[in-house]
Amino acid sequence: MIRELPAVFPTPGQAPRYGVDAILDAWLLHFMTENNLEHSIDPEKNASPEQLRFMVSLAPEQIYIPCTDAMFGHLLTEQADPLVVAEYDARLARIESLIEAFVPDAYTRRKISTLCELKYRQALVKPTLIPSRLGKRLNTIFLTQSGLDDPYRERRRTANRRAFAFIQSEAFRTMLHACPSDLPGCSSIPELRHVLDVLELKRLFAMSVMPEVWEGDAACPDVAALDAALASFPQDFDRLEAMLDPRRGSKLKILYLADSAGGVLFDLLAIRTLLRMGHRVLLVFKEGFYFDSPTIWDVDGDPILETSLAGAHFCTDPRIGKNELLQVIRENPLTVISDGTRERLNLYRVSVTFARAWKEADVVVAKGEHNHRRLIMTSHLFTRDVASFYRLSGDGLRFDFKARAPGARSFTEADITAKAEEIIMGMRQAHAAGRTVMFYSAVIGSIPGQTKVAIELVTAFANHLRQKLAGVFVINPAEHFEEGMDADDLMFMWEKVQRSGLIDVWRFQTHFDIEKSFEILGRQVPPVWAGKDATFSTGCTKEMRIALSMQQRHREMQIIGPDPEKFFRRREYGVGRFCDAGIDCS
Known part of the structure; x- marks a missing residue:
């Protein structure tokens, strides 16, 4: 039976969505499952829709595709398009070069090469696999078959050594620190300071994409090469420059996606400039081997990278909570995290920590052509501003915003704290009026669809x-929900309220409460x-854990409801969700 083609294909330039055409829905599900990206099929590996919405702005029924719009259009037709075949060929050739260089045993080399070619041929039969996903499988x-964990470790160290040697040279100091040919006009010292900081940042960005510095024996760039790069600096950089201006009154939290060894040393110098400007940076490495991309473990055994990252805080927890992450950002101007993967940027596979870092950032700075393809060359819009730059095939730099x-909408820590303080003020006023403060904890999102x-x-x-209790100030959390707030935001806000020490009675919902509620609404209790x-x-x-800890400090606080021991069978609430992580809330 020949598979029927969908009557409606996704409109070019628009993110595809379910519900437009039944056959298209089947094709989209086929595409997602073939690429092993469907959360419902493999929830342990793939991000939930709620976690994706930390990073990608998705309308109801919209689906996120982690490749360019052009590539998706080719893959959806399952035709052996020359563009797709060329991308597949490039992935296979890259792996074959690894096999040739790092597998000395002829038998093992032939086995791995043949297995990779079989996977490659399988992908060619009906090309549905995103090329980077094929590359991940071959890698x-x-x-696994060679027994190597990171064949490029020494190569990246060498690149960092070469970049470091150049950074120590007089040529580099001349290029970076030379005064501008004509002092830019300005009205104040802060304005001039900002102009000079931005000039230094531009120079470092330009040098960070000059691989001749750290690759092979090519001649290092000179002042003329840098001047040429700056003369044609892309206009989109002005939008990032405006955000970085300290006269805006607020400092930024920047999520910085590194690209390659060698270049990362210039990234770190650029980050030091951003720190000097008062901003805070979360630097993102890979979790494991992905060719030249720096990994979070490279600092072990690479003294140059270790020195360059002196004073940075390394956060290796892949599932850090919102409160803990915000505390880390407050206490550390520079934090290093991994994206949780060893492949190109794939928002389905990134760690919870990365997703939360994206959500808490003000802007994402993504370096490298691969990141540019995933974030700029796609119709998807994201929840944060994205600035992306990379070296063009010839000379020059491309920068897109x-x-x-x-x-x-992003709820900053200050926004959520202000909402919490508003509630706390109401509790204080209730106490001043001689009223008892009761907090009511109840099921909100733990029953799917309810x-x-x-x-x-x-x-x-x-x-x-x-109505029943005279002189009692009842706090109903459902009355303080604001559109756009997710479970992370709500739990952060309510913990501030709950730890205020102003709760006299903490009531937890019982099944009798639920039955009474349905009675009040004039309905029967559904199964x-x-x-x-x-x-x-x-x-x-x-909240029960918080209530018990607060009762230790305020012995007079009463806890009403089910036995506390019955609570502790539940898992952590799902990332960005209102329900248990172990329950499918789709």
């Missing part, structure tokens, strides 16, 4: 308590709600 075959999606009903239930019961209580909510479980 995995090479690493993609503004965040118009509807993407969030709207849960909000109705908790609101109805909170109003019932207000999905039967027997449920606060112990079913992962958010409530976290």
Whole structure:
């Protein structure tokens, strides 16, 4: 049976979405599963839709595709397009060069090479595989069958040594520190300081994409080469420059995606400039071998990189929480994290820490052509501004700025803290009026598809308590939800409120409360709600831990509800979700 073609293909330049055409839906699911990117099929490896929305601005039913629009158009037709075949050939050739260089045993070399060619031929039959995913599979075959964990480790160290030697030279100091030919006009010293900082940043960006510095024995660039690069510096850089201007009044949190060894030393000098300007930087390396890309483990055994990263904080927890991440950023101007992968930037496979770092950043600076393809050459808009640059095939530098999606709202730590302080002020006023403060913890999103009903239930019961209990100030968390806030934001806000020491009675929802709520609403209890209580909510479980710790400090605080021991069977709440990580909330 010949597979039927979809009646409607995705419109070029627009992110594809489900629900337009049944056959297209099947094709999209086929594409996602063939590339092993579908969360519902492999939730341990692939990011949930909620985690993706930390980074990508997606409308309902929209699907994120981790490749350029042009490549997706070729792959969806499953035709052996010359562009696709050329990309597949490049991936196979790259692996074959690794096999030839690092596998001395002829038998093993032939086995690995044949296995890789079989996978390559399989991909050619009906080209649906994103080329970088084919490259990841071939790379995995090479690493597992050869027994090598990182064949490029010494190569990257050599690149860093060459770059470091150039940075120590008089030629580099002349290129970086030479005064501009004519002093730019300015009205104040702060303005001139900013102009000079930006000039230094431009020079470092330009030098960071000159591989002749660290590759082979090519002649190092001179002042003339740098002047030529700066003379045609892309106009889009002005948008990043405006964001970096300290006269804006706020300092930025910058997520900086490194590209290659050697160049990373110039990246670090550029980052030092950004730190001097008052900004904070999260530098992103790979988790494991991906050719010349720096890994978070390269600092072990590379004294030059170790020295260049002196004073940086290394965060190796792949699932750091929002509170902990914000504390790390506050305490450390420069933090190094990994993206959790050993492949091209793939937002389905990045770690929770990377996703949260993206969400907390003000701007993402992505270096290298591969990052540019994934972030700029796509119709997808992202939740943060993205500045991307790389070396053109000839001379010169390409720099593009993609503004965040118009509807993407970010709640800063200050925003959430202000909302928490507003609630705390209401609690203080209640105490001043002689009222008892009661906090009501209830199931909100832990039952898939029932969030709207849960909000109705908790609101109805909170109003019932207000009518029933005289002189009690009841806090209903559902009344303080704001569109765009996810579980990370809410848990961060409520923890500040809960640790204020102003709660007199902390009530946790029981199954009797739920039954009463349905009675108030004039409905019967549906099966999905039967027997449920606060112990079913992962958010409530976290809140029970906080309640018990606060009771140790404020012995007079009362905890009402299910036995605390019944709470601690739940897992962490899902990343960006309102439900348990172990429950499919789709």
